[in-house]
Amino acid sequence: MRLAIRRMMRRVRALLHGAALDRELDEEVRLHVALEAQELERLHRLAPDDARRRALVAFGGIERYKEAHRDARGVRWVDELRQDIRYAARALGRSPTFAISAVAILALGIGACTAVFAVVDAVVISHLPYPRDDRLIRVYERNSPTNQWPLSVADFEAIRAWQQSFSDVGLLRTVDAPVAAGGEPQRMAVGYATSGFFRALGIAPAVGRGLGAADDPPGAPPVAVVSHRFAAEQLGGDRAAVGRTVDVDDVAYTVVGVLDPRFTSLAGRRGDVWPDARLAPPKRRGPFGMVVIGRLKDGVSVADAARDLARVSRREFPVWQASFQDHDAVLVPISLRRVMLGDAPRTLVLFGAAVVLVMLIAVANVAGLMLVRAAGRWREVSLRAVLGATRGRIARLLVTESVLVSLAGAAAGIALGVVGVRVLVAVGPKVPRLGEAHVHARAMLFAIVVALGAGLVIGAYPVVHLARRGAGPGVLGGERSVGGTRRTHAVRAAFVVAEFALALPLLAVAALLLNSFVRLQRVNPGFDAGHVLTMSVSLPAGRYASDTAIATYWTRALDGVRGVPDVVAAGVADQLPLSGGNLDENNFDLLDRPVPAGTAQPVTPWTVVTADYFAALGVRLLDGRMFAASDTGGQHPVLLVSRSWAHRYFPDGTAIGRKLVSGGCTSCPPVTIIGITSDVTYTNLGDPPEGAYEPLTEGWGRSLHLVVRTRGDPGAAIPGVSAALRSVEPSVTLSDAMPMADRLSASIADPRHAAALVAGFALAAALLAAIGIFGTLSYTVSMRRREIGVRLALGARRGEVTGMIVRRGMTHAAVGAALGLVAAAGAARWLASKLFQVSPADPLTFGGVIVGLLLVALAASWAPARRAAAIDPVEAIRDA
Amino acid sequence: MADRADLLQGTLDLLILKTLVLGPLHGWAISKRLRQLSDDVLEVGQGSLYPALYRLEDRGWIRAEWGTSPEAGGRRAKFYSLTADGRRQFAAERSQWRLFSSAVERVLKAT
Numbered sequence: 001m002r003l004a005i006r007r008m009m010r011r012v013r014a015l016l017h018g019a020a021l022d023r024e025l026d027e028e029v030r031l032h033v034a035l036e037a038q039e040l041e042r043l044h045r046l047a048p049d050d051a052r053r054r055a056l057v058a059f060g061g062i063e064r065y066k067e068a069h070r071d072a073r074g075v076r077w078v079d080e081l082r083q084d085i086r087y088a089a090r091a092l093g094r095s096p097t098f099a100i101s102a103v104a105i106l107a108l109g110i111g112a113c114t115a116v117f118a119v120v121d122a123v124v125i126s127h128l129p130y131p132r133d134d135r136l137i138r139v140y141e142r143n144s145p146t147n148q149w150p151l152s153v154a155d156f157e158a159i160r161a162w163q164q165s166f167s168d169v170g171l172l173r174t175v176d177a178p179v180a181a182g183g184e185p186q187r188m189a190v191g192y193a194t195s196g197f198f199r200a201l202g203i204a205p206a207v208g209r210g211l212g213a214a215d216d217p218p219g220a221p222p223v224a225v226v227s228h229r230f231a232a233e234q235l236g237g238d239r240a241a242v243g244r245t246v247d248v249d250d251v252a253y254t255v256v257g258v259l260d261p262r263f264t265s266l267a268g269r270r271g272d273v274w275p276d277a278r279l280a281p282p283k284r285r286g287p288f289g290m291v292v293i294g295r296l297k298d299g300v301s302v303a304d305a306a307r308d309l310a311r312v313s314r315r316e317f318p319v320w321q322a323s324f325q326d327h328d329a330v331l332v333p334i335s336l337r338r339v340m341l342g343d344a345p346r347t348l349v350l351f352g353a354a355v356v357l358v359m360l361i362a363v364a365n366v367a368g369l370m371l372v373r374a375a376g377r378w379r380e381v382s383l384r385a386v387l388g389a390t391r392g393r394i395a396r397l398l399v400t401e402s403v404l405v406s407l408a409g410a411a412a413g414i415a416l417g418v419v420g421v422r423v424l425v426a427v428g429p430k431v432p433r434l435g436e437a438h439v440h441a442r443a444m445l446f447a448i449v450v451a452l453g454a455g456l457v458i459g460a461y462p463v464v465h466l467a468r469r470g471a472g473p474g475v476l477g478g479e480r481s482v483g484g485t486r487r488t489h490a491v492r493a494a495f496v497v498a499e500f501a502l503a504l505p506l507l508a509v510a511a512l513l514l515n516s517f518v519r520l521q522r523v524n525p526g527f528d529a530g531h532v533l534t535m536s537v538s539l540p541a542g543r544y545a546s547d548t549a550i551a552t553y554w555t556r557a558l559d560g561v562r563g564v565p566d567v568v569a570a571g572v573a574d575q576l577p578l579s580g581g582n583l584d585e586n587n588f589d590l591l592d593r594p595v596p597a598g599t600a601q602p603v604t605p606w607t608v609v610t611a612d613y614f615a616a617l618g619v620r621l622l623d624g625r626m627f628a629a630s631d632t633g634g635q636h637p638v639l640l641v642s643r644s645w646a647h648r649y650f651p652d653g654t655a656i657g658r659k660l661v662s663g664g665c666t667s668c669p670p671v672t673i674i675g676i677t678s679d680v681t682y683t684n685l686g687d688p689p690e691g692a693y694e695p696l697t698e699g700w701g702r703s704l705h706l707v708v709r710t711r712g713d714p715g716a717a718i719p720g721v722s723a724a725l726r727s728v729e730p731s732v733t734l735s736d737a738m739p740m741a742d743r744l745s746a747s748i749a750d751p752r753h754a755a756a757l758v759a760g761f762a763l764a765a766a767l768l769a770a771i772g773i774f775g776t777l778s779y780t781v782s783m784r785r786r787e788i789g790v791r792l793a794l795g796a797r798r799g800e801v802t803g804m805i806v807r808r809g810m811t812h813a814a815v816g817a818a819l820g821l822v823a824a825a826g827a828a829r830w831l832a833s834k835l836f837q838v839s840p841a842d843p844l845t846f847g848g849v850i851v852g853l854l855l856v857a858l859a860a861s862w863a864p865a866r867r868a869a870a871i872d873p874v875e876a877i878r879d880a
Numbered sequence: 881m882a883d884r885a886d887l888l889q890g891t892l893d894l895l896i897l898k899t900l901v902l903g904p905l906h907g908w909a910i911s912k913r914l915r916q917l918s919d920d921v922l923e924v925g926q927g928s929l930y931p932a933l934y935r936l937e938d939r940g941w942i943r944a945e946w947g948t949s950p951e952a953g954g955r956r957a958k959f960y961s962l963t964a965d966g967r968r969q970f971a972a973e974r975s976q977w978r979l980f981s982s983a984v985e986r987v988l989k990a991t
Contacts, residue, residue: 007938028907028930028958035908035951 080393081400088401098373099405102366105771106409106454108764109362111416112355114439114447118421120348122437128337129262131202132295136336137166137305138267139292143328143600151292154282155331158316159292160196165305165333166294170197171277173290174269176703178538178733180247181234187538187735188230190248191271194279198225200295201266205257207231208242215276224253224275228261248275249702250541267293268340285324286663293336305333324664326587326600346834347754353827354509354761357502359450361768364502367458368495368772370402371488372779374462395463402459403452410451414444424757461491492776493812499772500816500853501823503765507849508824509831510762513755515845516835520748525577526680526689528618531568532740533714534576537725538703538733550700553729558612560724561708566717568709571613572696575605576705577680578747586692590649591659591670601664604645605682605691608699614677616707617740624656624675627695637671640693646676648690662694685748686836714739754834766853769816770860777809777864781871788868789876798869805868809861810854817850824849892924892932894977897962897970900942904961906949907933933960941966 036055040046046054092099127133141155142148151159156171163169173192178185195211204210205225215223224246228238235241238258245252253275265271269291296305309331317327374381381394418439425437537557544550554572561570575584586606595601611627614620622643631638639660646655659670671694679689706725710717718737725732781788788801828840838845899905899913910933911924936942942960949957962970 006940010938024958025930027956031906031949031955031957032908032911034955038951039912 080396084397084400085404087397088404091401092404095373098369099408102369102405103408103412105362105365105768106406106451107412107416108768109355109359110410110413110447110450110454111420112761112764113359113450114413114417114443115420115424116348116351116355117446118417118439118443119424119437120352121442123341123344123348128340133337134335135296136200137294137296137302137333138336138339139294139309140332140334141288141329142332143326143330147600148332149288151290151331152282152286152288153279153290154285154320155288155316156290156292157279157282158312158319159294159309159331162312162315163294163308165296165300165308166200167297168196168200169292169294170194170200171279171290171292172197172267172269173277174271176536176735177249178540179273181244185247185540185731185733187536187733188272189270191266191269191274192277193266193274194277197266197293200293202295203259203263203266206260207238208255208257210257211274211276216278218278218280220276220278222251222253222275222278223256224248224273225257225259226255226274227259227264227272229264230272231255231258246273248273251275267291267336284322285320294333302333302335309333322666325597325666326664327597328600350509350754350831350834351757351761354506354758357506358761358765358768359454361499361502361765361772363454363457364495364498365768365772365775366405366454367461368492368775370458371461371492371495372775374398398462399456399459403455406451406455406458407448409454410447413451414439414447417443417447489780492779496769496772496776496812497816497819499769500813500857501819503762503769504817504820504849504853505824505827506758506762506765507853508846509827510755510759511845511849512828512831512835512838512840512842513751513758515842516838517748517751517755519837520685520751523681523685525685525744526619526678527577527740529739529741529744531710531712531714532617533708533710533717533721533737534740534743535706535708535718535721535737536703536735537706538735539729540731540733541702544702547698547700550702554610554700554704557725557728558610560727561706561721564717564720564724566711567721568711569612569615570706570708571610571616572704572706573607573609573613574696574701574704575607575682576707576743577617577682578685578743579682580684580747583682586662587664588660588662588692589664591661602649606662606694607682607691608694608696610696613707616709617680618709619680620678622676622678624673626675631674631695632697633695635669637669638674638695639671640675640677641673642677642679642689642691644679644688645690645692648688714741751834751836766856769853770856773809773813773857774860774864776812777805777861778867780808781805781864781868784868785871785876788871789873792871793873793877801871802865802869805865806858806861809857809865813854813857817853821846821850891977892928893936894970894973895922895924896929896932896936897941897966897973900960900962900966901970904945904947904959906957906959910960936966941969
């Protein structure tokens with residue numbers, strides 16, 4: 001061990017003090033020669049000069065010996081590497097066009113790779129910001145492999161009482177509610193949590209204390225934890241926040257703690273204020289919608305927890321059988337990491353694959369450039385070989401050059417990546433934790449590794465070629481030996497073919513996504529988005545505790561809103577179309593055709609509305625009658641259903657007059673269907689536009705959505721409408737005021753961004769492939785100048801020459817496209833679930849992409865072909 | 881040069897170690913001692929002497945120190961001496977060599 005360390009120290013010293021060691025060696029050698037000369041002088045009585053000369057001869061070439069000695073030092077390769085780098089840098093400096101284009105192409109590829117890696121790293125690879133995040137579980141309720149939903153308070157209480165798998169388990173309910181810290185109330189994200197929620201996550205506030213078990217009972221004094229941002233903006237900083245009072249939905253909470261700045265969301269839910277949940281004992285199994293998080297005890301696996309929760313489900317079921325009959329519904333544990341990632345891995349695989357293809361094309365491109373360059377330098381390389389450089393040394397020289405190029409590409413690529421991540425975060429699809437992505441040390445290391453790999457690949461062919469042929473004196477004569485051999489042509493052609501083969505799948509996927517997006521955009525959402533304004537309206541809890549109070553407010557407020565100039569109609573609903581996953585759905589059971597006992601009932605989007613809502617949104621009544629003032633619930637509840645709903649459950653057109661039981665409430669009076677409306681999409685565009693409407697007569701919520709139809713620009717009506725709402729109740733909280741057109745556009749932002757990003761990568765790929773074919777053909781033309789000259793001299797027409805070159809380029813492109821087609825078909829099949837109304841094998845898309853790519857190849861082949869045709873035969877033959 | 885033998889691969893290390901058994905020597909003195917001890921039969925290729933010295937030092941068998949050399953008129957010279965490891969190594973290589981040379985000798989004697 002000591003020896004090993006000492007040897008290492010000697011190596012380091014040899015490296016750092018090479019010059020000093022050389023001097024010491026010189027001194028030793030001079031002494032040796034002097035003593036030898038002295039000896040010779042004495043023994044053979046030679047003249048001093050003669051003796052010295054003979055001593056030198058006896059010693060053998062001093063330089064050679066010094067080399068051998070340096071070898072023995074074991075650091076020779078470092079010296080040579082330094083030389084190689086200096087040499088490669090000089091050589092690159094002499095051909096700046098090559099260097100700049102190679103670095104630029106690689107920078108593009110590496111930059112894209114780095115940006116996507118940084119995102120993947122932040123979203124998929126990095127841990128959640130909770131200790132031992134792999135032990136965190138979110139519990140869902142599931143009745144079939146494809147249908148699961150969040151829990152209810154009743155479920156949570158059952159789990160808390162009977163589970164044996166979790167060391168801690170907690171509940172979170174998130175809502176947007178009016179929050180006031182002394183001033184005007186603002187609508188904010190509020191997360192009501194039990195103390196177990198924080199204990200399970202394993203986090204404590206940065207300042208103050210967290211929620212404790214003593215805060216959980218309904219009678220405890222209300223306390224809350226707030227986000228760092230909320231404390232800074234509303235309460236004058238972390239320290240000042242503790243002890244202050246915050247009104248959430250008219251309940252005053254004392255702030256006891258402030259979270260670390262990085263916790264803007266917990267368990268994937270955004271929140272500014274985290275009040276204690278203080279759960280009241282449940283009266284029925286629902287409503288559902290609570291997040292339940294548990295931390296697995298040591299030694300308990302997810303499978304163990306699943307068995308434990310199944311046992312809890314069986315025990316809970318009989319307790320609430322009156323309000324919930326789905327016997328198949330079972331509590332299931334799902335890793336919180338998986339819950340939070342959701343569909344992100346698939347999206348990221350798509351981007352990852354896209355950048356890998358772009359990178360490969362970039363590498364093939366630069367490798368092609370390198371080959372041209374190697375051809376031009378063959379003479380120089382041969383000369384070096386003749387002068388005694390070993391093959392390995394020359395190979396290293398060539399590889400050093402390409403690695404140098406790719407490292408320069410990496411440096412520029414990292415800079416591009418930093419910009420790229422910002423772009424991805426800004427315009428990328430909504431993926432959890434995307435905001436945390438940035439180019440950190442790991443991403444930079446990744447860029448450098450990619451660059452080194454690329455450098456080796458790029459430099460490989462000239463080296464392999466060298467190894468096979470050797471670089472003997474024979475090479476000296478053949479000026480065009482590398483550029484001109486058939487094998488090199490084949491390799492260059494292979495690079496071009498590969499570029500096209502890689503570009504095609506990318507273009508195909510981009511075209512499919514764009515095609516799908518265009519179709520999605522054309523879907524009729526069921527309302528006239530152009531003249532509709534929506535707004536969330538929350539009333540303060542204090543004065544609006546009763547239905548009557550809220551109903552009175554809305555009667556007066558709607559009258560006021562209708563009086564605003566340009567307003568045509570105004571109505572109220574508890575939710576809006578295009579709510580995505582946040583939609584309220586309700587289960588129901590048709591009286592004529594009940595589902596078998598113990599099985600899941602069908603569900604449909606369930607919206608509670610005033611009768612004016614339909615006119616305001618532009619939804620027509622197709623059959624039956626509209627809600628009337630006499631439809632006040634009670635013993636004769638009524639329901640409107642959408643055309644799609646009616647068609648699905650009563651294809652014979654007899655929906656009107658049918659009765660059903662909603663919400664699994666067996667003791668409630670059945671609901672009668674009184675009419676059929678036109679379709680509106682409540683979830684996401686492209687989903688079946690089914691839905692049911694219940695009149696808003698009782699059970700008014702304090703937070704409702706106002707829908708206003710205007711004559712002109714809906715945005716212009718916002719101030720007037722807001723004023724009308726405030727004139728009835730000044731402390732009303734208004735938020736999310738926006739034209740329906742904006743909601744529509746936001747609801748398809750994800751597919752739009754995905755299509756745009758992949759299209760960007762695909763364009764880059766096509767451009768690189770075009771550059772590749774242009775470079776190769778240009779080079780071919782310059783190499784075959786003489787031959788083309790001879791052909792022209794012998795009477796070939798210029799058109800034939802053009803055709804010859806273009807044919808060559810098109811052959812490469814066509815072969816590449818054919819190969820790429822196979823990969824494209826596979827990629828498209830994988831993509832199928834992301835496509836809307838487009839077959840993954842859509843012949844039009846594929847045909848269009850192939851034609852497009854071949855046109856690009858044609859355009860790129862044209863210029864070199866024209867140049868070939870313009871060759872002056874006399875000059876070409878004379879020059880050669 | 882017929883009366884001079886080329887050094888067998890690997891024997892140079894053994895010979896250098898041997899010359900140093902009696903005490904520290906500088907480079908030229910080592911080559912001279914080898915010549916003397918072998919009655920001018922063994923000529924160390926000088927170009928291989930110093931790399932060998934470096935190698936032995938690297939392995940920890942000899943150590944080098946700068947001193948002054950009387951025969952060079954008090955000039956600075958690098959003196960090499962055996963380390964404890966070097967002594968052990970010398971003993972090991974010597975017995976190995978003896979085993980080897982006697983075996984070769986026996987083979988050659990056989991008729």
